[in-house]
Amino acid sequence: MAKANNPIVFLDIAVSFTTTARIVIELYADTNPKTAENFRPLCTGEKGVGESGIPLHYQGSIIDSIVPGKIWHGGDTTQGNGLGGESIYGHQFPEEDPIRMHDRPGVLSLANPVGNPNNSKLLKLLRDAQVKTGELEAAMAKQTFAYQSKYVGDNAMGELAMAHCSRLLKHSAAHEMKEKTLVTLSSLSLFLLLAVFLRLLLF
Numbered sequence: 001m002a003k004a005n006n007p008i009v010f011l012d013i014a015v016s017f018t019t020t021a022r023i024v025i026e027l028y029a030d031t032n033p034k035t036a037e038n039f040r041p042l043c044t045g046e047k048g049v050g051e052s053g054i055p056l057h058y059q060g061s062i063i064d065s066i067v068p069g070k071i072w073h074g075g076d077t078t079q080g081n082g083l084g085g086e087s088i089y090g091h092q093f094p095e096e097d098p099i100r101m102h103d104r105p106g107v108l109s110l111a112n113p114v115g116n117p118n119n120s121k122l123l124k125l126l127r128d129a130q131v132k133t134g135e136l137e138a139a140m141a142k143q144t145f146a147y148q149s150k151y152v153g154d155n156a157m158g159e160l161a162m163a164h165c166s167r168l169l170k171h172s173a174a175h176e177m178k179e180k181t182l183v184t185l186s187s188l189s190l191f192l193l194l195a196v197f198l199r200l201l202l203f
Helices: 035-042 138-145 171-203
Strands: 008-015 017-025 065-067 069-073 107-110 122-125 134-136 160-168
Touching: 008 035, 017 035, 017 065, 035 160
Parallel strands: none
Antiparallel strands: 008 017, 008 160, 017 134, 065 069, 069 122, 107 122, 107 134
8 A cells, every 4th residue: 555645656668669568656755755756757757858968767768687587677768778877866876774675576676786876777576585666566567577578688678668657646546436426416416407497498
């Protein structure tokens, strides 16, 4: 269950230029605010162009490597090969305290060697095993990475990319039901008002 103030973002994954699945991520702004606030605008693209002269946006970046059944890497927005990357704070920024750790498949972090600064590169664990940036919805993670075995090795990784990404606005089922109820009541009121008007007009 997502915490009330934690942002929810999504990444649409494309295989051979066709969007195949959406992964939804809760960002842990409650415990790692600076890391989460780096990830959120990289999904929306709202920060524009970075110091490198390249857009600070995950959209269009590739998933550059996968270890089947274990982990995948992506998010290199500057070089596209896992050697680059850039944060909204500049090229790099320090790690936050590792309050949350990986304890199950589906968790996501910014990728860096231990003790080195973060940028835009991210990794996602495909099985149990660093600070968590956020967590994917498990069902969507399984759906997306069912495609991984076709795209490991040679130069096929360029075909697996982040086609679209942004922030999801939270919208509870209760709120949706309330809105639907209000719409229904408004439509009913309009119908009754029209019926009364026609009755007065005819009689």
